[in-house]
Amino acid sequence: MPNPLAPSWLDQPANVNAIDAKVWPRHAKRRATGELEIAGVSVAELATQFGTPLYVIDEDDFRARATAARETLQRAAQKIGTEAKVYYASKAFLSTEIVSWINELGLNIDVASGGELAAALAGGIDASRIGLHGNNKSLFEIGRAVTAGVGAIVIDSEQEIERIASAAGAQDAIQGVRLRVNTGVHANTHDFLATAREDQKFGTALADVPALVAKIRSHSHLKFLGFHQHIGSQIFAVEGFIESTKRLLALHAETLAGGDVPEINLGGGFGVNYKLADNAPSLGYFADAITAVVAEQCAALGIPVPKLAFEPGRWIAGPAGLTLYNVGTIKDVKVTDGLAPAVRKYVSVDGGMSDNARPALYEAEYHVTLASRSSAAMPELARVVGKHCESGDIVVRNDYLPGDVQPNDLLAVAVTGAYCYSLSNNYNFLTRPPVVAVRSGQSRLIIRGETEADLFARDLHYQATHGHMNEKS
Incomplete structure (x- = not known):
């Protein structure tokens, strides 16, 4: 008889010795x-x-999952006539050896601090394949990223525009930047289509985006790559991705009038099974659903399909x-x-x-x-x-x-x-x-x-x- 203290989702196992591939490493x-x-x-x-x-x-499971993430997301992008950059979200687990695996397997890597940037560089990956995040990057971190030649710095607030432009100008460099947008969708709750999720530290408000893009474009030492979103972590349902992507593509179309917007970064947060009762969708399910809405919205808006970027971390390492x-x-x-x-x-x-x-x-x-x-x-x-x-x-x-x-x-x-x-x-x-x-x-x-x-x-x-x-x- 089940223990009454057990939560409703926990079944008493028929075989307490079973090693279920649903949660255990494949080997x-x-x-x-x-x-x-x-x-x-x-x-x-x-x-x-x-x-x-x-x-x-x-190790072979980690490598296989990294390869699967890259191939699955790139294949989905190819189906709609574009390409995908796949970044390993290093905050999930980082060491210089992990960086060497990611480098060998052909993924990019994203970092969220000066220390993570140092580890990525020490691990041997080319700086052009690194994306730097963070809502409060120090001047030292920005300067180090520009000096190293980091491929993309994600702008999280208006103040960072001037800071990055100044660092790039001082080095006479052209720095690629993305603008993180708070689309108002936050998939950590069941209210996937919520519009009142602006009360958080990350990203810029939808209404502020056109002016911020114009400001980025006013700096000769900045290259605007496109928008970035991240709607949450450990996500099992695709609806939040779909709604947020629609909102981001509307901005993408609007800002094309003022210049090139080559890519759109749709973030990560794809869920995994932590317990036997979990039923996380496959990465392919997310990839196909998200790319399908990208193609659909671009056709409706009359714009070319941009390059895509994704940032799985937990899905690979967990x-x-x-x-x-x-x-x-x-x-x-x-x-x-x-x-x-x-x-x-x-x-x-x-x-x-x-x-x-x-x-x-x-x-x-x-x-x-x-x-x-x-x-x-x-x-x-x-x-x-x-x-x-x-x-x-x-x-x-x-x-x-x-x-x-x-x-x-x-x-x-x-x-x-x-x-x-x-x-x-x-x-x-x-x-x-x-x-x-x-x-x-x-x-x-x-x-x-x-x-x-x-x-x-x-x-x-x-x-x-x-x-x-x-x-x-």
């Missing part, structure tokens, strides 16, 4: 022994060699990653709370909100499995929690685990390739975990885990009182 499976392996490498081997918590990336944890304490907690008495199993692990902040930030739901072995025990409703001094320190809010889960078992949490390492932190002075790529039976450390010495590296009192000891050792 994750159970061995005959019951242990989980990723790309031929067992979780026990990974935990022994690198420790836990541990971020694990199925499902290719998982996180391994070691189980510590376990509590069966009886919950009454106005309901018939029921028990929720609290399973504490050696990480938490320092390696995955999304449940605490957004009440995000994840899927977990017992990874070090299979079990014949009945599934029990569990909540996987971290070791931080916070009641909201939850890793997996609602899922079923075998009733015999015990200390020192390994758990794997699916779809942690995006916005987990990126949001990791040192709360309670926990060290950030390492990141390992697995491929063809081999594992490779791509980001080392932090040590306590790293935690004290910028602590000047510690360095003054203990630094000489470290030098001697």
